[in-house]
Amino acid sequence: MAAAEPAEACDVFHIDPARVAGLRGALIAPSSVDALAETFRALGDPTRVRVLDALSHGELCVCDLAQLIGLSQSATSHQLRLLRALRLVRSRRAGRMVFYTLDDRHIVTLFRQGLRHVEEAAVKPRRRLA
């Protein structure tokens, strides 16, 4: 456990070692970290936010969805495939059309919570990167 690491950072911990040990155990498990990041990454694109937001109001076919958010049919289909793989949306075929719905209402909650953060952050002045 205490093997020789790259030592890129300082050699020892500056805070209480006991607290560090406690922290190590309290951290989210690696597998959950990756799954969590994967989910958030899916929400981290304006196009997919629009897709999911539109679907949060009810079922839509690919064509209508594409027009609604101003995206090409192909691009919409590609995004839906990704969202479907992540189990964020679900598809249902009806004739030549395919209808999509949200597969998990948790997403709506995440959106609402995220919006709350965004709105609160909008009040304070945003810092610049450079």
Add this chain to the structure above:
Amino acid sequence: MAAAEPAEACDVFHIDPARVAGLRGALIAPSSVDALAETFRALGDPTRVRVLDALSHGELCVCDLAQLIGLSQSATSHQLRLLRALRLVRSRRAGRMVFYTLDDRHIVTLFRQGLRHVEEAAVKPRRRLA
């Protein structure tokens, strides 16, 4: 408003036009969409998830944080800069060291909500992309 669009998708809406009109008004505003996506994108990376998760348990200096999550000091600093610009973390200098904290407890709520989705999705079998 009803100008000639690229017409890449089908020419007309398939669902009730009235419902489409209602949908257009109910969608999240473009500026909010971008801000929301920007926030979620920040959470959509395993490294940043680890950083924020570690900080959710309390203040940490860059050095300790880097060691805790097994990342180089430089990479950690770069990520912290990004998170600071998004107002997700806040810094406090103490001598040569700089301590970081979460700047918004909403993030913790988002994590918890996200984990709930992840855990639920883990039960069902995941679909493949191809």
Add this chain to the structure above:
DNA sequence: CTGACATCTGAGCGAGTGCTCATACGTTCA
């Protein structure tokens, strides 16, 4: 001031992302 330490920052590279274009697939209708 000088050296040591903690952190920050810019440049640059390999990997990944989101779009378009062309085309294939599945369904309906004549």
Add this chain to the structure above:
DNA sequence: TGAACGTATGAGCACTCGCTCAGATGTCAG
């Protein structure tokens, strides 16, 4: 069966991301 329609998919390209490396900045001890 064949054409039309809605959707899905693969290839390719411009762009972005996250890391490392080298060096700058800021702080403290002697």
